[in-house]
Every structure is written in C-alpha cells, then in structure tokens.
Amino acid sequence: xxxxxxxxxxxxxxxxxxxxxxxxxxxxxxxxxxxxxxxxxxxxxxxxxxxxxxxxxxxxxxxxxxxxxxxxxxxxxxxxxxxxxxxxxxxxxxxxxxxxxxxxxxxxxxxxxxxxxxxxxxxxxxxxxxxxxxxxxxxxxxxxxxxxxxxxxxxxxxxxxxxxxxxxxxxxxxxxxxxxxxxxxxxxxxxxxxxxxxxxxxxxxxxxxxxxxxxxxxxxxxxxxxxxxxxxxxxxxxxxxxxxxxxxxxxxxxxxxxxxxxxxxxxxxxxxxxxxxxxxxxxxxxxxxxxxxxxxxxxxxxxxxxxxxxxxxxxxxxxxxxxxxxxxxxxxxxxx
Amino acid sequence: xxxxxxxxxxxxxxxxxxxxxxxxxxxxxxxxxxxxxxxxxxxxxxxxxxxxxxxxxxxxxxxxxxxxxxxxxxxxxxxxxxxxxxxxxxxxxxxxxxxxxxxxxxxxxxxxxxxxxxxxxxxxxxxxxxxxxxxxxxxxxxxxxxxxxxxxxxxxxxxxxxxxxxxxxxxxxxxxxxxxxxxxxxxxxxxxxxxxxxxxxxxxxxxxxxxxxxxxxxxxxxxxxxxxxxxxxxxxxxxxxxxxxxxxxxxxxxxxxxxxxxxxxxxxxxxxxxxxxxxxxxxxxxxxxxxxxxxxxxxxxxxxxxxxxxxxxxxxxxxxxxxxxxxxxxxxxxxx
DNA sequence: CAATATGCTGCACACATGTGCAGAGTGGAA
DNA sequence: TTCCACTCTGCACATGTGTGCAGCATATTG
Numbered sequence: 001x002x003x004x005x006x007x008x009x010x011x012x013x014x015x016x017x018x019x020x021x022x023x024x025x026x027x028x029x030x031x032x033x034x035x036x037x038x039x040x041x042x043x044x045x046x047x048x049x050x051x052x053x054x055x056x057x058x059x060x061x062x063x064x065x066x067x068x069x070x071x072x073x074x075x076x077x078x079x080x081x082x083x084x085x086x087x088x089x090x091x092x093x094x095x096x097x098x099x100x101x102x103x104x105x106x107x108x109x110x111x112x113x114x115x116x117x118x119x120x121x122x123x124x125x126x127x128x129x130x131x132x133x134x135x136x137x138x139x140x141x142x143x144x145x146x147x148x149x150x151x152x153x154x155x156x157x158x159x160x161x162x163x164x165x166x167x168x169x170x171x172x173x174x175x176x177x178x179x180x181x182x183x184x185x186x187x188x189x190x191x192x193x194x195x196x197x198x199x200x201x202x203x204x205x206x207x208x209x210x211x212x213x214x215x216x217x218x219x220x221x222x223x224x225x226x227x228x229x230x231x232x233x234x235x236x237x238x239x240x241x242x243x244x245x246x247x248x249x250x251x252x253x254x255x256x257x258x259x260x261x262x263x264x265x266x267x268x269x270x271x272x273x274x275x276x277x278x279x280x281x282x283x284x285x286x287x288x289x290x291x292x293x294x295x296x297x298x299x300x301x302x303x304x305x306x307x308x309x310x311x312x313x314x315x316x317x318x319x320x321x322x323x324x325x326x327x328x329x330x331x332x333x334x335x336x
Numbered sequence: 337x338x339x340x341x342x343x344x345x346x347x348x349x350x351x352x353x354x355x356x357x358x359x360x361x362x363x364x365x366x367x368x369x370x371x372x373x374x375x376x377x378x379x380x381x382x383x384x385x386x387x388x389x390x391x392x393x394x395x396x397x398x399x400x401x402x403x404x405x406x407x408x409x410x411x412x413x414x415x416x417x418x419x420x421x422x423x424x425x426x427x428x429x430x431x432x433x434x435x436x437x438x439x440x441x442x443x444x445x446x447x448x449x450x451x452x453x454x455x456x457x458x459x460x461x462x463x464x465x466x467x468x469x470x471x472x473x474x475x476x477x478x479x480x481x482x483x484x485x486x487x488x489x490x491x492x493x494x495x496x497x498x499x500x501x502x503x504x505x506x507x508x509x510x511x512x513x514x515x516x517x518x519x520x521x522x523x524x525x526x527x528x529x530x531x532x533x534x535x536x537x538x539x540x541x542x543x544x545x546x547x548x549x550x551x552x553x554x555x556x557x558x559x560x561x562x563x564x565x566x567x568x569x570x571x572x573x574x575x576x577x578x579x580x581x582x583x584x585x586x587x588x589x590x591x592x593x594x595x596x597x598x599x600x601x602x603x604x605x606x607x608x609x610x611x612x613x614x615x616x617x618x619x620x621x622x623x624x625x626x627x628x629x630x631x632x633x634x635x636x637x638x639x640x641x642x643x644x645x646x647x648x649x650x651x652x653x654x655x656x657x658x659x660x661x662x663x664x665x666x667x668x669x670x671x672x
Numbered sequence: 673c674a675a676t677a678t679g680c681t682g683c684a685c686a687c688a689t690g691t692g693c694a695g696a697g698t699g700g701a702a
Numbered sequence: 703t704t705c706c707a708c709t710c711t712g713c714a715c716a717t718g719t720g721t722g723c724a725g726c727a728t729a730t731t732g
Contacts, residue, residue, distance in 0.1 A: 008400070008717095008718085010717095010718055010719085011718070011719070012718085020681080020682090021681060021682045021683085022682085022718095022719085023681070023682060023683080023720085023721080024680090024681070024682080025719095026719065026720060026721085027680095027681090027720090027721090030720075030721090033720095033721090034679065034680055034681085035680080035681090036679075036680060036681090039680085039681085051474045051477065053450055053453045053454040054454055054718090054719075055454065055456060055717095055718055055719065056454040056455045056456070056719095057393040057396055057397065057402065057455065057456055057718085057719090058397055058687090058717075058718035058719040058720090059718080059719055059720070060393055060687090060719090061393065061394055061397070061686085061687040061688060061689090061718080061719070061720090062686075062687055062718095062719055062720040062721080063687095063719090063720065064344075064687090066393065068436070068455075071437075075422055076412065076418040076419065076421065076422045077418075077419070077422075077616065079415060079418070082412040082413075082415070082418040083412065083413070085412065086411055086412045086413075086439060089437055089438075089439055090439050093438060093439065098436055098437075098438065098451060098455065099436070099437050099438075100404070100434055100435070100436050100437070101407075101425055101434075101435050101436070101437045102425075102429060102434065102435075103422060103425055103426050103429065114389055115434060117389045118389040118390055118391065118392040119392045119393065119404075119434065120391060120392070120393055138387045141387065224616075224620065253620065253622065254620075256622065257620055257621040257622050258621075260621070260622070261621040261622075280413065280560075281617075284560065284589065284590075284593055285593040285594075285596070285597040286589065286592065286593050286596070286597075286622055286623065287622065344687095344688085346687090346688060346689085347688070347689070348688085356711080356712090357711065357712045357713085358688095358689085358712085359690085359691080359711070359712055359713080360710090360711070360712080361689095362689065362690060362691085363690090363691090363710095363711090366690075366691090369690095369691090370709070370710055370711085371710080371711090372709080372710060372711090375710085375711085390688090390689075391687095391688050391689065392689095393688085393689090394687075394688035394689040394690090394717090395688080395689055395690070396689090396717090397687095397688080397689070397690090397716090397717040397718065397719090398688095398689060398690040398691080398716075398717055399689090399690065399717095400717085
C-alpha cells in the first residue's frame with residue numbers, strides 16, 4: 001500500500017521549484033505588492049503543480065488578522081434562524097471572511113466565547129445568548145467588533161441590531177382591531193429574550209391605546225410545541241378570544257394546528273392568528289400566516305457593514321442599538 | 337476618550353506575571369505535561385487576571401492540528417439540512433472541534449475547498465456539492481478525512497454516508513400499494529444529486545416488482561416551489577393518480593398545498609402523499625406527512641466517528657459508501 | 673556618459689506557540 | 703556523606719508566513 005505524503009507544502013517549496021525567493025511567493029499572494037508579472041506566473045504554475053495554498057493561520061500571526069468571524073447561534077429548529085445564519089454566512093463569505101460556527105445555549109455561551117477568542121476571530125456575531133458581563137468586557141477589551149443580532153444584551157459595550165419589535169407588535173394590534181377583533185390573546189416567547197419582552201410590551205402598549213386589555217397572555221417558549229401548549233391553555237380557558245397574536249411564527253403554527261385540529265376552530269372565520277418573523281413557511285398556502293417581516297436582508301447587511309468597519313480599523317462608533325423598521329404582511333390567517 | 341489596549345496578551349506576559357518560564361505556561365494548557373500543581377495555579381490565576389487564552393493558531397503551527405473542521409453546506413431553506421447542520425456542529429463541538437462553515441453551490445465548491453485548505457482544516461464534511469476531481473484528489477492527498485453526508489460523489493477517494501435511499505423509496509411503494517394505490521406518480525429532486533437518483537431508481541424498481549409503472553415522473557428540484565409546480569403538472573395532466581410520492585418532504589408540502597388549495601383534493605381521501613426526510617415539520621398536524629426517516633442522529637454519529645478516527649491517525653480505512661437503514665413513518669397523509 | 677529614478681528581489685527578523693533535552697532541586701537509601 | 707531516582711523547569715529550536723530595508727539591474731533624464 002502506498003503511503004501518502006503527509007508533508008506540508010510550504011512557500012519555500014514553491015519558491016525552489018519556481019526558482020525564486022520565498023518572498024516572491026509571499027508577494028504573489030499579497031494584493032498590492034511588487035511582483036513582476038513574469039515571476040508571478042512562475043510562482044503560480046509552481047504552486048499549481050504542488051497543490052500549494054498559503055497557510056492562512058501562519059499568515060495571521062503576522063498580519064494580526066485571521067479572516068475568521070465567530071458566529072454563536074441558537075439551534076436551527078426555528079426556520080428564521082436558519083435563514084438568518086445562511087444569509088449572514090453567505091454575506092461574510094462574499095466579503096472574504098469565513099464564519100466559525102458554534103451553537104450555544106444560555107449556560108455554555110461563555111465557554112464558546114473563550115474558544116472563539118483562542119481562535120483569534122476578527123469579529124463576533126451573536127444571534128442568541130445571554131452573555132456574562134465578564135466575558136463581554138473581556139471581548140470588548142480586545143477592541144474587536146461584536147454585534148448581537150435580533151436581540152440586545154445587558155452589556156453596553158455591545159452593538160445590537162434588531163427590528164423595531166415593539167412597533168411590529170403594535171402594527172399587529174392595529175390590524176386586528178381594524179378588522180374587528182376585541183378579545184385578543186398573546187403568546188410570548190422566551191422570557192429571557194429581549195425580543196419577546198419588546199414584542200409583548202409593544203402589544204400591551206398598543207392594546208391600551210385602543211382601550212383594550214389582553215384576554216390572556218401565555219408563554220410559548222418560541223417553539224412549535226410551546227405554541228401548541230399555549231393554544232390549549234388559551235382555548236380551553238372558557239373565554240375564547242377572537243384573535244391570538246404570537247411572538248413568532250413557529251408558535252403561531254402550533255396555535256393554528258391546535259385550534260383547527262383539537263378545537264375544530266375555523267381560521268380566520270372564528271379566530272384570527274398572527275405571527276412574527278415572516279419566515280418562508282408563513283407564505284405556504286397551508287399556513288398563510290399574517291406576520292411581521294423583520295427584513296433579515298437588511299439586518300445582515302448592517303451587521304456585515306459594522307463588522308467590516310470594525311475590522312478595517314475605522315474608529316469604532318459608540319456601541320448602540322440599531323433598529324430596523326418592520327413591515328406587516330397580511331395573509332389568510334386574518335383576512336378571509 | 338480612553339484608547340483601548342490593542343496589544344495581544346501572550347504566554348510570555350502570563351509567565352512574567354506568574355514568575356515562571358513560558359514553558360510552564362504552555363504546559364499548563366497542555367494535557368498530560370509535567371507541571372506541579374503549585375505553578376499550575378500561579379499560571380491560571382495570572383492568566384485569569386490578564387484575560388489570556390492560548391493562541392490556537394500559533395499552536396497549530398507546531399502541533400499540525402487546528403481543531404477546525406470544514407463544513408460545506410447547501411442552503412438551509414430545507415429544514416432537513418438545517419437540522420443536519422445543527423446536529424453535526426454540536427457533535428463536533430462536543431468532540432472539541434470547531435466547525436468552519438461555508439455555503440457552496442455546484443459551481444463555487446472548488447473555491448470553498450481551497451479556502452478550507454488554506455485554513456488547514458483537520459477534516460472536511462460536505463453535505464452538498466459536486467466536487468471537481470482535481471480538488472478531490474488534492475484534498476485526499478493531504479491525507480485528511482473527508483466525508484460526504486447525504487450524498488456520494490463520483491470520486492472514489494471520498495467516504496460517503498447516506499441512508500439506503502433506494503430501500504426507503506421501496507418501502508414507500510410497498511406501503512402505498514398495500515393501502516390500495518395503483519396509479520402512483522413520483523416527484524424527483526435535483527437530477528445532479530445522487531440521493532434523488534437513488535430514490536427514483538428504488539421507486540421504479542419496486543413499482544416494477546409489483547407489476548406497476550409510474551403514472552408520471554416530474555422534477556421538483558427539492559424545493560417547496562418546485563413541488564408545487566410538479567403537482568400542477570401532474571394533477572393538471574388529466575389522468576389523476578391516487579398517490580404522489582416525493583423525493584423529499586419540502587416538495588411533498590408543496591404538492592399538498594397545491595392539491596388542496598388549487599384542485600380542492602382531499603388528502604388522504606382522494607390522494608395519498610408521501611415525503612422523504614421525516615423533518616420535524618412532517619409531524620405537525622397541519623402536514624401530518626408520511627415520510628421516510630433518515631436517522632440523522634446516526635448519520636452524524638458515524639460522520640464524527642470517522643472524522644475523529646482520521647484525525648487521531650488511525651490507519652485510514654479504505655473509503656467506502658456507508659448506508660444507514662431508513663424507517664417509514666406513517667401519518668395522516670396516507671392513512672385516514 | 674553620468675546621474676538619477678524606477679521596478680523588483682532577497683535577506684533577515686518577527687509573530688506566538690509546543691517540545692526534546694539537559695540539568696536543577698529534593699528526598700530517600702546505603 | 704554519597705549516590706541514585708524522581709519531579710519538575712527553562713533553554714533553545716522549530717513551525718510557515720509577511721514585510722522593512724538595502725541593494726541590484728534597468729530605464730530615463732540631463
């Protein structure tokens with residue numbers, strides 16, 4: 001059996017084969033460095049022959065840049081986060097950066113951050129996570145950009161990007177009231193998440209604006225199962241509402257499933273249901289869910305711009321909380 | 337305004353503060369190296385004070401191990417791939433490895449591989465991708481494990497893990513025939529994907545086994561939209577089938593949407609529909625889709641075991657095509 | 673032709689770390 | 703005391719790369 005060659009190909013090997021110095025090889029792969037077209041070609045063909053690719057890790061020792069961006073993500077059961085991750089990853093990739101992906105729940109996030117730091121990521125994007133203040137301070141001290149997407153954290157050092165969650169929820173209330181609903185229940189997400197709190201407070205505020213108070217508030221934990229459970233509690237409680245507003249789409253799907261299948265309720269005839277996220281599933285005829293669009297593309301664009309600015313050393317703007325305007329998308333779950 | 341300190345903290349800084357040599361610091365972070373408990377504690381408290389984390393990149397220069405595993409993934413619109421990515425990522429994380437994520441379509445994969453190679457990933461997992469043979473050979477030459485998940489590639493150097501796609505499709509046919517279906521149509525996925533070809537051939541073989549030939553075969557490109565389009569073609573073609581078997585769940589959802597909403601067909605009364613993947617959505621009451629379970633957990637477990645074995649230098653088993661047995665899960669889309 | 677400018681190359685150092693090896697220090701036994 | 707075994711430490715080299723600087727060859731100008 002033939003033993004494969006395990007030896008790593010270095011720039012020196014390429015240099016020897018091409019008959020030039022190692023510096024020439026390095027400069028060939030560095031944009032904007034002095035190399036004559038002739039040696040450049042010699043280098044490239046030698047590299048091709050040997051299957052050489054510059055060692056990005058060794059390079060990072062010198063340049064202080066790894067080109068790696070850490071992403072700490074929640075689980076992808078929620079199609080909204082799957083879409084977010086994909087768009088974010090693609091955008092970073094297009095900017096020449098590579099995402100290092102770690103999944104973290106509330107308890108393990110500090111550990112993931114440590115790992116990210118040991119890989120010297122150029123920036124950090126978080127789509128989940130309550131972050132301990134010790135870690136936040138430590139990462140912020142490294143002067144690298146860190147951005148929280150779709151939720152904001154307690155730490156002031158961290159820039160966050162969310163949609164105007166309260167406003168979005170208010171739009172939902174306005175719409176429901178306009179089409180005649182008065183007894184409106186609310187299904188909240190995870191109590192720790194800022195997005196859930198903001199959507200709930202926006203809901204309540206706008207209800208009060210209309211002189212209404214919520215029929216019932218249940219917690220659905222942002223999952224399909226939790227939404228279904230919440231629906232059982234709400235619809236089984238006697239005073240049936242004429243609308244249920246949910247803090248995300250996934251729970252709304254659970255609510256509709258239970259309303260239709262367990263309680264035999266017609267949607268939107270007897271009950272209107274709304275979601276939040278406008279995930280691609282909301283547009284399927286089987287769901288046709290009225291939902292609030294968060295404009296993921298804009299969120300991602302903003303996040304990447306922020307990260308790039310931070311990496312290229314543009315003077316760090318003071319950390320802030322950026323809000324993107326949301327948009328209510330009407331579908332058959334509220335309008336017949 | 338206070339200028340943040342941009343200086344990187346090195347092991348030397350920790351060593352000085354702790355009053356030991358740099359080697360002692362290094363050994364503190366290396367499992368199974370001689371350090372007295374006393375100096376270990378001195379080092380750890382000094383590190384904590386400075387916020388030090390060893391530079392994993394510099395370390396990799398010496399150890400020849402990065403701890404990074406490349407994942408080349410398709411887009412995550414398909415919830416099956418989202419679940420696969422999450423489970424794979426988590427499993428790698430638990431094994432002390434960090435996934436570097438790149439999204440690649442058929443055309444760009446070679447470029448992603450080059451990038452992965454320049455980051456010196458310890459292993460490569462691909463969930464998509466037709467890979468050029470030049471790239472396959474190049475990566476295989478580096479003697480690092482590479483595994484294709486959920487599809488196999490033309491190159492023999494690459495181990496692949498799939499479920500027994502043909503068998504799964506055959507089980508679908510058996511089930512449909514058993515409950516009385518005779519006029520069965522098939523919606524294929526993407527013609528380039530081995531999974532689609534295998535499922536189709538398994539379907540056809542088992543149909544022949546029962547003395548049947550398919551009513552119609554349409555291509556749905558593995559998307560919800562494609563499935564919906566395929567359903568329009570099939571159901572609009574006059575000779576309406578009594579069952580439509582789909583090469584994945586996403587297309588089946590599209591088929592059901594169109595059948596119910598556009599053609600007013602009752603499922604499963606007038607038409608049975610089956611999927612493939614058993615994604616979490618299939619279990620929702622709104623879909624209740626009979627589907628083939630691929631056993632993602634097992635696929636991931638196998639993939640990670642293979643990767644770990646390859647990394648730790650266990651003599652590389654000859655590349656092969658591993659198959660996992662699938663399981664048909666019955667739901668209301670076929671049984672009333 | 674001389675003087676200067678231009679385009680390019682190679683040397684040598686720096687980056688942050690792991691590890692083999694020699695040797696220092698300690699304790700115990702003869 | 704002397705010798706040996708044992709546990710640990712620090713020196714120094716290696717890993718693969720980017721880049722400032724000096725210098726070489728060639729082109730341009732006076």
